Each structure stands twice: as structure tokens, then as C-alpha cells.
Amino acid sequence: MALRVIVVGGGQVGADLASLLTADGxxxxxxxxxxxxxxxLRRDLPDGAVISxxxxxxxxxxxxxxxxxxxxxxxxxxxxxxxxxxxxxRFEFHVPYTIxxxxxxxxxxxxxxxxxxxxxxxxxxLMAHLVQESLPVKSAMRGGRPETDPWPxxxx
Amino acid sequence: MxxxxxxxxxxxxGLAQALSLRSHQVTIIDRDATAFDRLLPSFxxxxxxxxxxxxxxxxxxxxxxxxxxxxVTGSDEVNAVVARVAREVFKxxxxxxxxxxxxxxxxxxxxxLQTIAPVTWGISRIADLLCYTPLAPVISLxxxxxxxxxxxxxxxxxxxxxxxxxxxxxxxxxAITRRGSTLLPTMGTVFQIGDQLHLAVLGISMERxxxxxxxx
Numbered sequence: 001m002a003l004r005v006i007v008v009g010g011g012q013v014g015a016d017l018a019s020l021l022t023a024d025g026x027x028x029x030x031x032x033x034x035x036x037x038x039x040x041l042r043r044d045l046p047d048g049a050v051i052s053x054x055x056x057x058x059x060x061x062x063x064x065x066x067x068x069x070x071x072x073x074x075x076x077x078x079x080x081x082x083x084x085x086x087x088x089x090r091f092e093f094h095v096p097y098t099i100x101x102x103x104x105x106x107x108x109x110x111x112x113x114x115x116x117x118x119x120x121x122x123x124x125x126l127m128a129h130l131v132q133e134s135l136p137v138k139s140a141m142r143g144g145r146p147e148t149d150p151w152p153x154x155x156x
Numbered sequence: 157m158x159x160x161x162x163x164x165x166x167x168x169x170g171l172a173q174a175l176s177l178r179s180h181q182v183t184i185i186d187r188d189a190t191a192f193d194r195l196l197p198s199f200x201x202x203x204x205x206x207x208x209x210x211x212x213x214x215x216x217x218x219x220x221x222x223x224x225x226x227x228v229t230g231s232d233e234v235n236a237v238v239a240r241v242a243r244e245v246f247k248x249x250x251x252x253x254x255x256x257x258x259x260x261x262x263x264x265x266x267x268x269l270q271t272i273a274p275v276t277w278g279i280s281r282i283a284d285l286l287c288y289t290p291l292a293p294v295i296s297l298x299x300x301x302x303x304x305x306x307x308x309x310x311x312x313x314x315x316x317x318x319x320x321x322x323x324x325x326x327x328x329x330x331a332i333t334r335r336g337s338t339l340l341p342t343m344g345t346v347f348q349i350g351d352q353l354h355l356a357v358l359g360i361s362m363e364r365x366x367x368x369x370x371x372x
Contacts, residue, residue, distance in 0.1 A: 056233055056260065056263055057259065057260070057262075057263075058262050058263065058266060059262075078233070079209065079237075080209075080231060080233035080234045080236070080237045081233050083233075083237045084233045084236055084237060084263060084267075087236075087237075087240065087267055088263065088266060088267070091266070091267070092266045092267075104207070104209075106207060106209065106210050106211075107207070107209045107210075109211045110209055110211075110237065110241055114240070114241065114244045114245055115237070115240065115241075
């Protein structure tokens, strides 16, 4: 099923996300406030898929078709921007599913239902989980000794 | 009252000072510790440096038992988020957010936040002062869209009724002071010599009021 997706923030994360989803056949509209970044984005995305403007502006969101969107992904480099976007998406435009990027892990606690966030993507948190998941694998690679201290004392 | 102020710029520092003078318990937060240099030595409140979203910081500042919070940083988005968190998560009874860009007023309105727009307010006030009007503004409501003004009953008004100077949605006579006492008029109240009128006026309708009063 093709989803209608709005990506707010066309930096590296947003550009890749928009390209991947477009390649998978979804209808993606990207919103980017910086003119030079928006220009780069237009090279990679279909005609009309990039809107120049501030994603916290309700009129810009409406121009991007937020009233019909299935998913909104707020992935700018500013947490407050992402939170305003998800709040508007959920409480004003009743978007069924929202994803937000957490830039500063200290702000992660705000990325919840109060601000209209369904899923918060916190890189530090994600990596911490990945590191922990790697522990048994790493032990196995070293000869199947799961008891091995994963953080050996460098002095020993 | 226990009040939290987020942002120690000129507005935040001045507000902290003013509330502190009125013996309120003030905590001011800014992510830049040098911002506190704006506070006078007499400021008796608490200063905390750190990001306005930091949960630990907000709790240390006592947000869970605050009576009021003012979000007055230079970022409209930060103010909107802090104000919403204060209201929805910590149930702070009174929350006011500063709004710098009038184009973003819509965000705040849609998020149900009470706002103050110092620049917008200043523009409308300065414009009013420059374009002289005989009406004395007593107070501005909201962000300056509505003024409460006072005017002496002009000769044109004597013997006419309140209904004659009422424009629904634009101009309302809210009270009349007559011989030392103030009353709430009805549409049929007749103006007398010496009446002092108190009117609520939409800023953009000020000229029309001047015409109605025969003062223009």
C-alpha cells in the first residue's frame, strides 16, 4: 500500500528518508526551510515533492497535504521544531502516525503523546541498545565465552 | 506565587526582577549562564543554567509545584514546547508564552497557548502614540488588538444613547462614570454632560470611534 508521507527537514536524514520511501513507491512530500538545501533535495525527488518553507507553519503543512497524510516524520536538527510539527500534526491535523527525531538525548522525555509523538528516534538510545545486543555476539566470536567481561579492564 | 521564567534575555530578566519585587518566589532558567548578568544584584530569586527542556532541571526549579510559568526565550518554537509541556505534563495553572514572529501566532493559537507578542504590541502602541488620538488608552487586551479607552462625553453625544456609539464587534461602551460613581450602561442609557466613558475598542476601529464621538 502506498502511504502518503510528509517529511519535515531535508538534511541528510530527511533526504535519505524521502528518497528511500519514494523508491519504495510511497507518495512523499518533503518540507525544507533552507533554500540551498531544498534545491539539492529537488534533484533527488520527483517534481513537486519538495516544498520550501517552515514545517512549523500550519499553512506550509497544509500546502504539503497534511490533511491527507498517513505519516508525518519530523526529522530536522532542532528538537523544538520537530515537537511543534508533531503537535500540530496530531492535535490540529489528526495525522494517524507521527515519527520524530531526537537530537539532544536530554530532550527525549518530551517526545511522547503530550507532544503528539508516536515514535521517537533517539540515536544515542538506539546505539546503546545495539551495543548491548552485540555483547553476546562478540563473546561468541571470541570463542563462545559469554561470561567474558565485555568491558575488560584495560590495565589488566 | 512560585513562578518559573524560561529565558533570561531583557524580557525574562526584567520580568524576574518585577515579580521578585512583588515578593513572588522566582526561578529563572537560561542555557547561557552569562545571561544572568542582566539581573540586578537585588534579584532574590533562584538562577539555574541549562536547557529549558531538561526534565531534571525543570524539576530542580520546582516546576511540579509552580503556580505560573513564562516561556520568554528568543525562539518561538522553544517557547511553544516549554509552555505546552508546563501545562500538559506538569499542570502549571498559569502559562504564558512569548511570541516574536506574528506569523507563528497561528501555531500557538492552535496549540491552545496564551501568548504575549511584545514586538507586535509595541508596534501598535507606537503607531497609536504617533498618530495622536484624544482618547486615552487605559489598558491593552491580548496582544494589543483591543484597547480599553476613556473619553469625556463630547457635546455631540449629550442626549444620545449608548446604542448610538456601539458598533457590535468593534466598539462597546463598557462603563460610564457619572458624578463620582461608575455604572454599567444599557443600550438605552442616555449620555449626560460630564460623563466619563470607558470603551472597549478594536485597535483598527479607533478612527471610527473618533468619528462617532465627533472628535475627529
